[in-house]
Amino acid sequence: MNLILQNIVRYLVLVLVQVLILNNIHFLGFVNPYLYVLFILALPLNMSRSLLLVLAFVLGLSIDTFVGTPGVHAFACVFVAFVREPLLKLLLPRDDNHELFTPSMRSLGEGVYLKYAVLMVFIHHIVLFLIEAFSFQHFGFLLLRIVASSLFTLVLLLGIERLKLHNR
Amino acid sequence: MKNLIRFFVNYGIYFLFIILEISALLLVVNNNSFQQSVFWQSCNNVNGKVYAWNRSVWDYFSLKQVNKDLAVENAELRNKLALYDNQYHSMLADSLQPSVFVLSPEREYSCLSAKVINNSTNKLQNYITLNKGQADGVRREMSVVNSQGVIGIVKAVSERFSVVMPILNPKLQVSCKIKRNGNTANTLGQIKDIGSLVWDGTDYRFADMLQVPRHVPIKKGDTVVTSGYSDYFPEGILIGRIEEFTKASDDNYYNIKVRLAVNFRTISYVYVLEYRHREEQQKLEQQVAK
Numbered sequence: 002m003n004l005i006l007q008n009i010v011r012y013l014v015l016v017l018v019q020v021l022i023l024n025n026i027h028f029l030g031f032v033n034p035y036l037y038v039l040f041i042l043a044l045p046l047n048m049s050r051s052l053l054l055v056l057a058f059v060l061g062l063s064i065d066t067f068v069g070t071p072g073v074h075a076f077a078c079v080f081v082a083f084v085r086e087p088l089l090k091l092l093l094p095r096d097d098n099h100e101l102f103t104p105s106m107r108s109l110g111e112g113v114y115l116k117y118a119v120l121m122v123f124i125h126h127i128v129l130f131l132i133e134a135f136s137f138q139h140f141g142f143l144l145l146r147i148v149a150s151s152l153f154t155l156v157l158l159l160g161i162e163r164l165k166l167h168n169r
Numbered sequence: 170m171k172n173l174i175r176f177f178v179n180y181g182i183y184f185l186f187i188i189l190e191i192s193a194l195l196l197v198v199n200n201n202s203f204q205q206s207v208f209w210q211s212c213n214n215v216n217g218k219v220y221a222w223n224r225s226v227w228d229y230f231s232l233k234q235v236n237k238d239l240a241v242e243n244a245e246l247r248n249k250l251a252l253y254d255n256q257y258h259s260m261l262a263d264s265l266q267p268s269v270f271v272l273s274p275e276r277e278y279s280c281l282s283a284k285v286i287n288n289s290t291n292k293l294q295n296y297i298t299l300n301k302g303q304a305d306g307v308r309r310e311m312s313v314v315n316s317q318g319v320i321g322i323v324k325a326v327s328e329r330f331s332v333v334m335p336i337l338n339p340k341l342q343v344s345c346k347i348k349r350n351g352n353t354a355n356t357l358g359q360i361k362d363i364g365s366l367v368w369d370g371t372d373y374r375f376a377d378m379l380q381v382p383r384h385v386p387i388k389k390g391d392t393v394v395t396s397g398y399s400d401y402f403p404e405g406i407l408i409g410r411i412e413e414f415t416k417a418s419d420d421n422y423y424n425i426k427v428r429l430a431v432n433f434r435t436i437s438y439v440y441v442l443e444y445r446h447r448e449e450q451q452k453l454e455q456q457v458a459k
Binding site for chain 2: 058
């Protein structure tokens with residue numbers, strides 16, 4: 002499948018799933034997975050960084066328009082998109098020639114992808130919840146929300162990646 | 170030029186990142202009332218703390234004057250108390266039915282004392298900051314007076330501070346009336362006419378009284394007090410005395426210059442008045458206006 006088309010479909014599916022299903026979970030009243038961040042994780046590796054930032058902004062804004070919190074998700078998305086490249090540089094072997102491939106469990110290998118996903122998801126959730134709370138009051142509860150939601154997101158995300166790994 | 174372009178090519182990504190994050194943050198602060206309130210609240214609190222600290226230093230220099238004012242006010246209150254006591258006892262003695270005793274309209278106001286922690290008199294639009302806020306029961310549009318006379322109305326309130334729009338702000342118009350031969354403490358005296366008081370933005374000692382028709386006999390030195398016709402101030406609180414007045418040949422109204430009773434440069438302790446039935450009154454008036 003064409004890479005651009007593939008990403009557009011992924012964008013649409015992830016936004017719809019996030020807005021229609023995942024946003025209504027409210028597990029234990031406060032744990033909510035934010036799976037849509039998978040879109041940023043799975044964008045092609047050597048695409049222009051500016052395009053990456055703009056796409057992340059658009060993704061965040063589209064979630065924001067549905068949730069009714071303009072700017073909150075956009076901020077977190079742009080931030081996580083910005084740290085993606087340095088993070089990948091850190092995780093990937095130095096001599097690796099960066100071809101045009103999408104980061105997935107198959108292309109990166111399970112270990113590297115696990116680290117990549119954990120770091121990205123945690124960074125995204127930390128920024129997201131901090132912007133949402135906008136203060137350090139009730140910091141313990143905030144931390145609990147961040148960790149719980151991140152774990153929930155990671156379970157979903159890694160589950161999906163694992164399914165893809167076995168199906169192909 | 171080449172260097173400049175190279176600079177932007179090299180660091181463009183950082184600019185883009187910062188621009189996108191700032192626009193996201195602007196969206197957050199502008200569109201989410203919670204974050205907005207946190208943002209402004211913290212601004213207010215920081216400002217208020219700085220002002221409070223500043224004021225706590227300057228307070229020492231005006232202690233003498235404050236003491237004097239307090240003593241004067243104490244005396245006045247004692248006098249008033251004695252007056253009311255007399256009235257009450259004479260009424261009890263006169264009447265067989267004490268139940269017809271009517272509370273004075275001032276009783277509908279409850280009173281809260283506050284301290285001025287920031288003040289200006291030299292701007293076109295002056296504001297006063299008080300050290301009492303929402304937590305102490307101050308609400309918007311409450312009236313503020315001190316022992317000398319009318320100060321203004323509360324314009325904004327945060328948790329611990331409030332900002333008052335004094336008479337020294339041309340946005341505030343106070344409904345007032347001219348009285349002669351009357352003690353300011355009670356409503357005795359001859360009422361001449363009503364008008365409204367506005368500050369012209371120049372001298373903190375004087376304000377202008379508008380809308381007094383030229384046929385009304387007024388004199389230099391007549392007292393100007395609040396009229397009680399607006400829902401802000403109770404009736405009969407001193408505003409000032411007529412300093413001078415002129416009649417323009419082409420105008421139906423006087424030009425009256427009022428010397429304000431309050432010296433706004435030295436105010437320190439004020440009272441915030443709450444009119445208890447204000448909401449009810451407004452509601453009723455709006456019903457009729459519909």
